[in-house]
Amino acid sequence: MPTSPAARPTHPPTVWLARGRYTGPDLLDVIRRTLQRRKDAGTIDDFLEPSEAGDAPKPAFQARWRVTDGVTVRAGLTVLPGTDTEADTGSEWVLAAEAERPWDQQWPSPATVFWPDAPDVEWDHDIPTGLRLRYVNRLPEDDKAMRRMFRDAVRGSWNIHVVVHEAMTPDERGRRALATLLPQGLRHRVIEHRATPQQLRAVNWALKEVGVQVPRGGAVVLPAAPGRSDGDKDEFAVRSVFLDGSEPSDLVDALTRFAASSRPLPDGGEDAVTALRERWRLLTLEEELVRQRELVAMYAEALDAMTKSRDLYREAAERAHEALTAYRETAAALPEPPQPPATPAASPLQQLSRTLERFKGTARTKDTP
Template sequence: MAKRKTRFNPWPENAWCSAGMTDTAMIDRIRALLPERRDRGQVAHFREWKGAAGHHFDLAFDASYRTGDGAAVKARLHLELDDGPSLLAQMLGRPLEEDHPTRTAWSVTALADRPWRLEWPTPAEFFFPDDDSSWLVDHFTGKLPLYTALTLEEELLTSSRFIQTLERMSEKPWYAVVFTHEPEHLEKQPDLLDMLPPGARSRVLDIRLQGSQDWMVNEILGETRVHLPMGGGVIVPAAFTPDGWSTAKHSIRAAPGGVGDTLREVASRVTEYLSLPMHQSDHVREELRGMESWVLPELPVGASLALDLQAEAKADAERARGELERTLKELRAEQDLRRQAEKRAEAAAREAELLRSDPVRERLAEVEAERDSAWEGYEAAERQADDLVQTVGWLRRQLAQVPGRSYGEEAPARPAAPESWEEMFELVELMPHIALGDLQPGLNKIRGHQYEGLWRRRTWECLEALEAYAEAKEKVGVSMLPHFASYLVWEQADTMIPATWHVPGEALLQRSDTRWRGSRLFEAEGLGEVFMGEHFRVGGVRPPAPRMHVYDDTAGATGKVHVGYLGPHLKNHAGR
């Protein structure tokens, strides 16, 4: 098959095109037929003319007519003498006795004054006689019928030149090559072409396969990624796939009702395929450009067409009126929402004004929040102090039992902390499990404070503990250390911080859609924006009460703890 291209250029929606082969003697019949069709009112005007030097055709006929529903159509027939042997003889590699030395290639291009409908007759029928179907053959071999199903012997199906024929036909956008398969031979067979709309005539080649011939065709179709289902049908992919047509639509499975139902399914799929705009190949583009030199009189607007246009204009007006009503409805709803938002804004402004006018009330709320937080911290510290007293006593007893040790030994001094935030950040780069975000905006707000050194020490100790936690988690697994809080009570933890420094999360903010939740959304490298409710109290409860917010992804894709914020306490549901 021809390789499908990716660039698709559809022909105009009001265009129709096809091509085929006939005998040179048909020219005289066309000359005699067109006057008869004019006298019977089938065509309005016609003319015969010859191609000038350099044209790809020898003779041309133009005809204009109206369809049954009043559409005006301009149709042009080009005839080109072909004195060479038929492509079928070339395919078989031997001459055919029925080859005629004066074959004539034909092509018909038509334009309508509205989008083309497959329910309209094939424009080629206005040029060729009704009682002669010899012109309904393909453009290349002149032997493949376009008016009935074609059965082929295995000699031709297995010929490599048959593949070349399919490739050439798939490159012509007006053709739809269809294979239909009958597992068993039937004497009386429905004809697929009889089930198609009139406008599909001369554009569809139906090749009927029997028995195991579907295997042979599927070998040919292998590289196209489509196949012929047993007892079903397949539309051979064209060089340019129409927009809106997927690969899966090429194949049609056998229907449960038998061959007749299957062919009706195939006919429906082929009709859908032909209804799409086809690719505007060089030949089609040249033919459409030639239609610009139309010299026959333009058809006047008929009564039926005027009624159609009037009905169409009325329908357009109804649609416009409906769209206007919907737009007005949406506008009214938007205005209602705007009025409601204005009322809420006014109420919020009044409340803010009351707060501004009553600073004592506002300060009282802040003091109460600070008091509650201080009591919570005090109670937690008292519990931890009790635990530490018991632990220290136990450790002293254990130490006294070690030879050379005694109760009176002093504890070693705490390791020195980094002397600046910048030095700390440089040291953090040596921690493979810690990732720092943009901390400068919050950090700048606590620089120069009298307790900055204390906050820096606590921050550093928290980071060391987090790195130790991540390293331990890699060794013992998630089930042992699912989170940092579990590390703080793990008996093998060797880098510790007071448990009161650590706040596992802010469940209320994470679950509810509050205005404060957004202030805890920070960027994490490799993860995007994440909620960082977990934080560390690197300062006390008195403002600015610095906090360090983190996101624990040690069990996730990055394997790191991401630090997103370091600075003054963020607003929470209690107003702090």
């Protein structure tokens, strides 16, 4: 059962999360080759392959790199186990990255550390909607299908969904995906839904359930939960988006504010963050030294506790033995308790008298009329 948004922890400001589906062949080889190219080019410091990642239940690549001012970023990409029904639809993956300070959307996208940023490698399918990042996704003509798509987008997607309305049919430059104009940190987290000029009324009808509306010729960022607008209803709405190939600065601002907002983690997001923090194995020499020192201190503390526990047990046993010995010695030194007087045995004369008394009583009973 999905966790209610109110009960979920909020998205940490230092974390970058993504989840998608890869539909091509040789998934692990594609990731491995991409990481090796990034390391050879100096883009990342190092990476770890699944075979080296201990006893993790799923293949989990790890990578470490530095961004502005030497801030270290640690990231892990986990390939989720597939089922027979997913044989033709690809493999799901989860990517969690965390920096040493709040995430800056101008930093390189963690997705392109693990995946090649080429259009022919289809790693960027959104799971609940099936739509792709880096592309213009035209809204369906059917109103009910449109409403269902928006519902799926806010209920199960880890990506940020934005609806853009064309005030008029754009030229070739305006038909380009807006993702190419976004900062790198947003480029691979935003799903663009594009509505034609005549779809405005149908789009806003479908968005009623979501809780937002798109302005004519503008855009709106969908909330992180159905029926919930994050803050003010129009806080993440943009009045105008010029589809002429220029940078959509107002839309970039809205998306940046939304990405930095205190919104709930998606289902499974908390597990991804926890796994990144607790199963991290790609350590520097300094980090490995600190880790070994911590292990030595932990073992020394455990050994000390065991030694103290053993000494306490031995001391208690010795005291119990001393108490038992003292009891036995005290019991041996006490005098024997006096015996109760024995009942003297009846003499033969007394026994004869008692027998005669019984005979007398029997005779009186017979003489009575």
